[in-house]
Amino acid sequence: MSDLHDNANDPKALVDFSSVIAVAIHDMKNSLSLLMQSIEHMSSVIPQEVSQAHVSLNSVHYEANRMNTTLVQVLSLYRAEIDALPVNIDEVFIAELFDEIVESNQVYTDQQGIKVTIIADEDLSWYLDRELIYLLLHDVLINAVRYGCKHIEIKASVDDNQLTICVEDDGPGYPATMLEMSNKVLDQHCISEGRTGLGLFFARLMAQNHKNMGKQGNIHLANSDVTGGSVFTLTLP
Numbered sequence: 001m002s003d004l005h006d007n008a009n010d011p012k013a014l015v016d017f018s019s020v021i022a023v024a025i026h027d028m029k030n031s032l033s034l035l036m037q038s039i040e041h042m043s044s045v046i047p048q049e050v051s052q053a054h055v056s057l058n059s060v061h062y063e064a065n066r067m068n069t070t071l072v073q074v075l076s077l078y079r080a081e082i083d084a085l086p087v088n089i090d091e092v093f094i095a096e097l098f099d100e101i102v103e104s105n106q107v108y109t110d111q112q113g114i115k116v117t118i119i120a121d122e123d124l125s126w127y128l129d130r131e132l133i134y135l136l137l138h139d140v141l142i143n144a145v146r147y148g149c150k151h152i153e154i155k156a157s158v159d160d161n162q163l164t165i166c167v168e169d170d171g172p173g174y175p176a177t178m179l180e181m182s183n184k185v186l187d188q189h190c191i192s193e194g195r196t197g198l199g200l201f202f203a204r205l206m207a208q209n210h211k212n213m214g215k216q217g218n219i220h221l222a223n224s225d226v227t228g229g230s231v232f233t234l235t236l237p
Contacts, residue, residue: 005229034051037060055111062108062142063229069139070199087209093131094156094163095120101138102154108145109152116141117164119155126163134205137167139199140232144169165234173223174230203234212237 007181039061046053067068087155098118102109137154148229149171156165200219215237222231 029068029071030062032163036064036068039064057145058107058111061219065143066146069133069135069142072135083139083165087129089127089210092128093122094124094126094165095122097130097137098156099133099153101134101141105141105145108142112145114150116152116154119153121156124158126154126236127165127209127212128192129206133142133168133236136203136206136234137165139203140167143199144171144230145228147171147230161213161237163236165236167232168224168227168229170224172231173228174221179221179223196200207234207236 039057041056043057043061046057048054048074074235087172095118098120102116102118105116108114141152141154144167149169152167152169153166154167156163158164203219207219210217217234217236220233220235222233224231
């Protein structure tokens with residue numbers, strides 16, 4: 001009886017820490033959103049002639065955006081674990097989705113002198129969860145910008161009744177360890193080694209949440225035989 005009483009007064013026994021972390025992540029996301037809005041306001045009122053200030057603000061905004069993306073990924077993974085991840089499938093025009101993703105990162109690409117080319121039929125549409133796929137491709141584009149390429153190509157086509165989206169750059173390509181990890185499950189060993197592969201795990205989960213006619217979405221990583229740059233491929237049934 002005494003053990004039961006002790007457990008009842010133990011805060012650790014009364015708190016679901018995974019839920020606490022999820023709430024904390026949600027609060028941090030809100031704070032980051034306010035921070036990014038403040039940075040955007042500062043950037044709008046500082047004269048363009050003060051170029052160094054704009055470079056610094058853009059860098060801070062970029063890092064805050066990356067942090068926000070990571071928090072969204074962690075929160076989505078938590079919701080998936082408790083089977084509460086909403087998947088809202090609707091018709092989406094792919095070229096419009098690409099335009100939105102590129103526009104949201106235009107400050108960074110312009111600053112780095114990176115050209116982003118979109119190749120997609122204006123009439124091409126697909127049934128998918130716009131928010132999840134936006135987050136997935138946004139993260140892929142941010143990583144391409146981060147690793148110093150000069151040209152990024154985002155293209156879409158329909159092959160064998162599946163939507164194929166490919167993001168290719170002319171950077172240094174994926175390291176061998178990342179290519180090996182791309183098909184592995186996120187496990188405790190990866191976490192302890194500091195190689196969580198969270199972005200990859202998130203991308204694969206978001207892809208696999210899209211199912212149709214007995215098929216599910218998938219991702220594939222490779223390096224281009226021509227440029228040596230990274231090639232991220234997403235397929236959706």
